[in-house]
Amino acid sequence: MGKLFFYVALALVLVSGLVFAPEHAGLAIHPMDQFTVKALFGGDHVAWYTPTNVTLWMFLAIGAIFVLLVMGSANRGIVPSRAQSIAELAYGFIYKMVEDVAGKDAVKFFPYIMTLFMFIVTANFLGLIPMSFTTTSHFAVTGVLAVVVFVAITITGFVLHGVKFLGLFWVSSAPLALRPILALIEVISYFVRPVSLCIRLAGNIMAGHAVLKVFAGFAGALGAASFLPIFAISAFYALEVLVAFIQAYVFTILTCVYLKDALHPSH
Amino acid sequence: MASNTHDAGHGAADAAHGAADAAAHGSSGMPQLDFSTYGNQIWWLLVTLVVIYLILSRVALPRIAAILNERQGTITNDLAAAEDLKAKAVEAENAYNKALADARAEAQRIAAETRAEIQAEVDEAIAKADAEIAAKTAESETAIAEIRATALDNVKLVASDTASALVEALGGKDDTKLIAAAVAERTEG
Structure with missing residues (x-):
């Protein structure tokens, strides 16, 4: 069965390469065009309220989350259905992460962290649909996520611990002479957190999608030999599926780590 | 694209x-x-996050938590029920054993009681029989003593008659008093 599929795919690729090759003879690779923000209903001007492809794919993410978590669990089965199993799995996964990484008292932040995770993971996977728009590939989006996390955690820290929260930067276990230097490093690393969160997520997703597009451009230019880049795309796509989940996981677990700092600032 | x-x-x-x-x-x-699209992206992102948060915190998360709790509760209840039934089974077995032991003890008690009753009846019967035997023995002895006394009297009578007849035959004088005294002397001896 797999072998048959392989030959059919190969034949399709060869035929399509022969038929369509002349039109795309030039090497026309525009890997970044897929990230362009466009107004949905025409017009070049993109105001803050204009419904754009960002809006469309974010709303699709909301829809997917609704279908998975709300409709999936609608039966409330003691023995879960498939969708309900996934919903329970996601719930248990994030709940346990919050509890284990950030501590038991962090459980009240669980809905916020679940929101973050579900948005990122859903947007990443929706972005893997061919011809789709990946909202998490934009620094504006991941930057807002990172800044929201950063601000929320800083405020939480100061509300819970007041000035003592600054003890996070004062490494009391180090020799006294080293402490100011360490404090400087700690402060810098604290403020780099949102930047790294933002760039890690958007950078990974953007790079992966751009590479896929570059291979696709090769496939268009190589004619009959295009099966090579298409196989490369298949392999890379599998990697991107992994990255889509791992980046959401990394973003969430780092949020939990930072939240733990805010709840228990002592070293 | x-x-x-x-x-x-x-x-x-x-x-x-x-x-x-x-x-x-x-x-x-x-x-x-392209910073001109940032406002748009940020606005729609905030809308999306708020909507997802509302969906999760109002509907999805409480429901899933309830489902998980219910499952945990069901499992715990089933385990408790199983434990309960097991305890009941053990209790029933104990009750059965106790009933068996009670019945056995009762049976032994009844047997012992019956044995004692029978023993008492037998003893009574034996005592009664002994008493009857003793009474009959005493009666018989009285009768024997009477017979013996009668026999002695008869012996005396016969002896004195014989003695007086002998005395007469030998030509002596029938001295009744003397003979009676002699017979009494001999029979007493």
Whole structure:
């Protein structure tokens, strides 16, 4: 069965390469065009309220989350259905992460962290649909996520611990002479957190999608030999599926780590 | 993708549009750094996050938590019920054993009681029989003593008659008093 599929795919690729090759003879690779923000209903001007492809794919993410978590669990089965199993799995996964990484008292932040995770993971996977728009590939989006996390955690820290929260930067276990230097490093690393969160997520997703597009451009230019880049795309796509989940996981677990700092600032 | 939609066949207007598009986005190279769309993205992101948060915190998370709790509760209840039934089974077995032991003890008690009753009846019967035997023995002895006494008297009578007849036959004088005294002396001796 797999072998048959392989030959059919190969034949399709060869035929399509022969038929369509002349039109795309030039090497026309525009890997970044897929990230362009466009107004949905025409017009070049993109105001803050204009419904754009960002809006469309974010709303699709909301829809997917609704279908998975709300409709999936609608039966409330003691023995879960498939969708309900996934919903329970996601719930248990994030709940346990919050509890284990950030501590038991962090459980009240669980809905916020679940929101973050579900948005990122859903947007990443929706972005893997061919011809789709990946909202998490934009620094504006991941930057807002990172800044929201950063601000929320800083405020939480100061509300819970007041000035003592600054003890996070004062490494009391180090020799006294080293402490100011360490404090400087700690402060810098604290403020780099949102930047790294933002760039890690958007950078990974953007790079992966751009590479896929570059291979696709090769496939268009190589004619009959295009099966090579298409196989490369298949392999890379599998990697991107992994990255889509791992980046959401990394973003969430780092949020939990930072939240733990805010709840228990002592070293 | 954009280049596909602006194919040459679509005419000059499209070509001009494509050029404008390229001028707007192509110059920076990365749409990610096109700050004119940031307001739009941030606005829709905030809307999305709020909507997802509301869906999760109002509906999805409480429901899933309830489902998980219910399952945990069901499992715990089932285990408790099983434990309960097991305890009941053990209790029933104990009750059965106790009933068995009670019955055995009762049976032994009844047997012992019956044995004692029978023993008592037998003893009574034996005592009664002994008493009757003793009474009959005493009666018999009285009768024997009477008979013996009668026999002695008869012996005396016979002896004195015989003695007086002998005395008469020998020609002596029948002295009744003397003979009686002699007979009494002999029979007493």
